[in-house]
Amino acid sequence: MKPQDILAPGKGSLWIFGYGSLVWKPDFKYKRSKVGHIQGYKRRFWHGDNFHRGNDELPGRVVTLIEDDDASTWGVAFEVSGAQAEESLKYLNVRETVRGGYITKMVDFFPDGEESSPVSALVYIATADNPLYLGPASAQEIGAQIALSRGKSGHNLEYLLRLAEFMRTSCPQVQDGHLFSIEAAALEVVSLLLAAQQ
Template sequence: MSVNDSVVPAEPAEFWLFGYGSLIWKPPPHFDRRIPGWVTGYVRRFWQVIMHHRGTPEAPGRVVTLIDRSYWAQLTDHHDSAPDKVWGVAYRILADRVDEVKEYLDIREINGYSIHYTPFHPAAGVDSLVLPRAGPIQALVYIGTPENEQFTGPQDPQKLAQHIYHSHGPSGPNREYLWGLENSLDALSTESGDEHVTDLSNRVRAIAAQQEKENSPADKSRAAYSLAGLGTESSQYHNFRRAGSVDEQEETEKTS
C-alpha cells in the first residue's frame, strides 16, 4: 500500500481531529469547535477488528477504518463502489489540553490504529467565523492500516452483518455502533450517507427482525407443538436472544 499523499510528518499549529466512526456522536473531551465535512482519498469500511468496547478478545467485534482509495481499488470488494467524500466531523481541541486529549485517544483508539494527517473540507454553509482560514483544515485521523493485524480486508456483507449482530462488548452490542454511525452520518448532510454502512445496517435490521420473530410467543408455541409431535414443523427449534434496543447508551469507553 502506498502512503496517502496527504499524510505529513509535522503537526499543524492548531490541533484538529477528524472523526469518521463513533467520534461523530461520541466526541473527545476539551474541544471548542465541531464542524461537519469530509476528507478525500479514502474509503470507509467495517474491516477493523475491535477487542474492546464492542467486542472481546475471545469474540472480537467490527468497527470502521479508512483505507487508502488506491489500495482499495486493487481489492475485490463485494461493495464495489464508494463515495468520493468520506463524511465525518472535525473537532478543534483546546491548545492547553492537546496532550491530555491525545492520551485519551491513544487509549480509546486502540487495536492497531495509526496516526495520519489529512486535509479536512468543511461542509458548505459552515460559518466562516469558526474556521481558522479559508480552504481545507489539516486534521489528525486514526486509521487501521492493512499492515496491522486487526485489519480483516474484504468480507462477505451478509457474513459481516451476522458477525456484527452477534458481537457484544463492555460498551454494548456491536450493532448499536453500526446503527449509531448510520444515524449520525445521515444527520450531517443530505449527501453524507455511506452505502456500505447503510447496506450493513439494513442487513443487521433484517437479522434482528428475524431473530425477534423466532423468539416471539407465537413461534415458541408452535415450536412446543412441533417438539411434542403435535405439529407439522421441523422438530429442530432454536431459541434466539431478543435483539437489544437502539436506545441503549451508545459508548462507555474506558479512559484509563
Template sequence: MTMWVFGYGSLLWNPGFPVAGSEIATLPGYARSFCMSSIHHRGSEEVPGLVLALDEVQGAQCQGLALAVASGAEDQTLDYLRERELISSAYLERNLAVQLASGQEVMAVTYVIDPHHEQYCGGMALEKQAQIIATAVGGRGPNTEYLYNTAEHLSEIGLGDAELEWLMGRVRQITA
C-alpha cells in the same frame, strides 16, 4: 492554533473530549468501511466485532466531521485519543489534510487502519459484516449500538452512507 480531529465513526457521536466546534469535512484518499476486527470495544478475542476504519484507497474520499478541540485541552485530548484508538495498534495516527465545508483546509489528527495488522479485514462481504455486527459485544457495548449510532449520526448531519444504511436494515432483520 486550533487542533482538529477527523471523526468518521464513533467520534461523531461520542468524541470523549471537549469540542469547541465542528464542521463537515472531506478526507481525500481514504474510504470508510467496517475493515477492522474489534477485540476490545465492540467485540472480544473469542467473538470479534467490527468497527469502522479508514482504508487508503486511491481516488476515494471520506466525509465526516472535523472536530475543533477546545483551547487548552489539546494535550489531554491527544492522550485520551491515543488510549482509546491505539489500544491494539491496528490504527495508525496520522495528521492529514481535510477540506472543511467552508473551503478551508486544515490538518487533523486522524486514525487510519494499518492494512498489515492482524485485525485488518478489508473487503468482507456486507452480509458477513451484518452477521458479525448482529451478535458481537465488547467493553463499550453491543456492536449493533456502534453501527446504529454512527449511521444515524451521519444521516442527521446530511452525510448518509448507503452501505451503513443497508447494514443497519439487515442487522435489524437478523436481530428481530
C-alpha cells in the same frame, strides 16, 4: 507519527477528524466541531474490535479508512488547543492506538458548506498489517457479525446504528452504500433472532 509530535510549541490548535464512534462520542473537550469530509479515502467496516465492541471469541467490526483516490469520507472534525489538545491526544492514544490498533496520519479536512481552504487534521487509521484487521467481507457477513457482537463500550449494533443515524442527520446529501447495506443486513439478522424467540 506519534500524536504528541504534532503539538510542537506554538502550534496553536489542532483539528482531529472522526469518521466512526468519534462523530457521536468524542469523550474529550474541544473548542468547536465541524461536519465535513476528507478526500482519497473510503470508510469500511474492515477492522476488528476485541475490546470496545467485541471480545477475543467474537470480535466486533468497526470502521477504518481505505485509500481510494475517487472516494471521500464524511465525519466530524474537532478543534482542540492548549491543554485540551494534550489531554485529547493522551485519551485518544489509549482509545484508538493502544486498544484499537490505529495509527495516525495528517489529512486535509473540508468543512461542509465553506468555500475556504481545507484545514489539516489528524486522523486515526487501522491498516492491513494490524493483527485486529479483518479485511473485506459481504454486507451480510459483516452485518451478522455486528448484530452478535458486544464489548466493554456496548453492543456493536449501537455503533453501526449511531453512525448510520449521523450520516442521515448531518450528511443527508451523502449516500454511503457500504454503511447502509451493512445496517440493513444487521437489522435483518436482529429481526430474525427476535422472531425466533417468539
